Amino acid sequence: MMEDELIKIWQSSPQAEQIKFEKSRLMLDMDNSLDRFHRLAKYGIIIEQIAVLIIIPVFLFYIYFVPHLLSKIASIWIAIWACWYMTLLRKFKKSKPKTLNLGYIDYLRENRTYMVNLKKWADRSMYWYVLPPMLGYFIFIIGPYLDGAIDEAFFIKLILIGLATVILTYFYTRWVVKTIYTPRLKKIDELIKVMEE
């Protein structure tokens, strides 16, 4: 087979495949799909933002409402952490590669940078996502326990719930790094390498 024949074979497909679309219907579908797409693409970040938006006023309220000193300190700590986390979520949202207009290799590089950044944060999530609020949680429950407002059995149950949350979140983030970020980054790196060869 000759090289020129490749182009001829490749371009013979319109005879075999016909695309038919109804214009008005297509435009309507496009808009509907986009609405759904936009909504769902932001889903993850929105859930976290809503959670943070609930946490902040609740713990600000606790600063005044809860009588135990340690719980007040913990509430301040959690509210500060939640505010910081909110800014971080906004940063994530902004840094997401939006444009598809880039050249292929630039698009790969931009996605790589974004993915490396997310992986870095996920790798260290124990220190910024799990431990700070859990530390706040433990201090928060120590307050009423020391003041005798809750009994030992209930206090231990709360401790166990906290520990279980820490362990589960830790393994979940490990799973995310292993199954989502690492293989994708590997694939992107391979592609960039092939492109630059």
Place this chain on the structure above:
Amino acid sequence: MGKDLESTFLNALEEHQHKLLRICTVYAKDDDDTKDLFQEVLVNIWKSMPSFKGTSNIGTWMYRITLNVCLRLKTKELKKQKKLLRMNSSAINIHKTEASTDEQKEQQKQLVQLRKCIKQLNEADKAIITLYLEELPYKEISSITGLTENNIAVKIKRIKTKLLKCLNQRS
């Protein structure tokens, strides 16, 4: 979005639909996948229309988005997104017409073989060869991929050799 944008989109789509579909075929697993990927490409082109400055050829711009979408959406992810993105209508349909003459049958057979061989290539080579087969000048391929024209020329030569070897083995 405005009517002007809509008509620009539809006119460009009329002109380039087959080319975009051909690119989608090598990134998709089967016919259903091709249709879903093609729809996803159209959604993304439509979404990006306001950012089209008109400084480059709209065809080149559409190829760029098509390749980036194909790269982003692997078959597995596409399946996950089907429920979210599927356009529940018959606005887009891809019909396969049966070959009637022996020549057409042979041509379809060769096309199937060629697509199979292209699918075996890595993602980067797939992108370059599909643009080459659409007869885009090296300059445009370079602008779409971000590689230099010399690099493109070397790669195309290498990929063509691979493809011809694959096709000869199959036939």
